[in-house]
Amino acid sequence: MTAHADRQRWVAVAEELAQTLAIDVLDRDRSGVDPLPQLDLLRESGLTTLLVPAEFGGQGATWSTAVAVIRALAQTDASVAQVLAYHYVNESNAGFAATAEAGERWYRASATNRWVWGDSVNPTDPDLAFTPTADGWILSGTKRFSTGASAGDVVLVSGTVSGGDDDGRNLTVVLERNRAGVRPLGDWDALGQRQSASGSVRFEDVAVGSDDVIAWGSDEPFASLFTPAIQLSFGNLYLGVAQGALAQAIDLVRERRGSWFLSTADRYRDDPFTQRIVGDLDAKIAAAEALADRTGEAFDAVVALGHAATAEDRGRIAVEIARLKIVTNETALDTAHRIFEVTGSSSAKASTGLDLHWRNIRTHSLHDPVDFKRLEVGAYILNGENQPISLYT
Template structure:
């Protein structure tokens, strides 16, 4: 990997902010995909199968290439738009929204790690092939090793929580190098999901996010060459924008889940006729206690949305700095996004849990499927402890401190 030089200053194709026309156009596309996903979302969740057909919908819609450069045939959209798309899909199918979110982040490493002159070949191939990018990057599971051999390296080991790896076209992988000139380096590289020695284990068995294809992958003597490398994992601020990026994607995932739960709960509530026998209301939806619960939830979810939208616009402005980005500026956006992560996690879990209080006992039927929202957010919100996001915000507020750069902070 080349060292950071002046050539890296022209690394990115994102600039400016998303126009309302851009946001509206891509949201319309996402809503169309969401309507198709909604038709059999419960059946697909219960089948617990990898989402091959669902990902084809994303390819056909153009969402798979939303963030890519226009000059190579990509959508040319901004990050604010990508986060809105994730939120829109999560209202219906959070598993598919998660796979797309990881895809956006994984593929963005082309721009975050490579000089502009080296990006064209990667972007042309991924756009023309409509590649989906899964990953095996879980930083708390450092069980992969790249060992030097005559024509490059051989990859061995098992990586857990490899989202999208079993359904994607390419897999972004992190592994430590043993031997040679890169001995001891932790590098990011890309392999073909169909390469010899790549074996998805099919062991994803979670309460929710069942179609996120997040099982383990075993790698056995998988061939890796210099041309597969994107770069070394360092503490260079711009190269590490993937962390605040994925955290904001998570926040929008949780926000979309909460919005979806409220939308279904509203329909269920309006369909009920009789109020509780002790109520003075004529209809169930006019009961003051029901109105109070919905009023509280709508206000809190809308507040999260406002905070998420603000963070998304600021993220685009930070990305546009390229290698001019400082540690302090990166830290500031990470803290900003940590705030959204905190409130989206807590509001989302509470809304998807307590919404049953407003919809009543009949909404707990398995055939209704209102539980899907709670199961999904309860599962994914455990990805990394929200308490440490609170610590991050508190340390900055009280002491002006930023957490060290990592794949979680």
């Protein structure tokens, strides 16, 4: 099967799942509870093992396929799409950052158990410390914005070693969600992405052993590709929100009876102002989709280089992904806002749920400031400069 055919197959799986998620997405959004039944649907669909290499029990798909799946789900349920996006990136540490032996072990365990990977790695909240013991470390501290940590099977945790021979080094481990001392606080109360399970986690003297380690911190280009991967996932998440918002708006416009009393048209769908706005938004979304597909395939090419990838390769793809993030951020915000201009006052009813798209994109687009992505692209274009490797760049 060609890569394109494989992508189409998995996008079709995601689109079918999205139809199921659409049935109660508004009720679930209003409840704000963790999406445990929805994660079971992801497991049953095969999407959770999409990026695990086939030789280790997974589907062996490419990143361009994975982000296309995220995009398809985000059209209906951006919260569940976000959890899946973070799952892919968290799990990918087994391929990018782990040793070959450790990577195989984590991949096999993930595929066999159909794990969903949450995380607790927020770098702007560095209140985690690994204190060495005779048997490993004791982990203590609190992390906010820990997506999927309260709903997934395992949690990717990153912190700094405090004391001993490795003092000051960054350590990343994988812990079961129900391990003693791991306490999700259930404090996620955002405007949107309400089912993304993104609350804080407190670690109270958690025993950590060497078998829990997935990687030590590294600026090696290939090992740090999970950061461009998450930004690529965001770009596709935002594009999916824009697509879903416009699709719902089109349905609402087609159902509208009559037209504005000053209009020369008999129906809202024939009004030139309505057609102008829909045409403008559709064109911008189509352009963003083309950019997303091109960028996804470019990322595949860099990933395929493996550890032969250079700093220049990583820097170049990071800029390409930053371009996508800029475009999809603006496109989704603009679309989710302007669709109300053509759907009318009745579309503002809570029962319609058209606001879900705007609340979701407005919330997640604040993850990291898009203005710094603009600077990242500008510095590269003008001066050939790359940003320092981090969990955001």
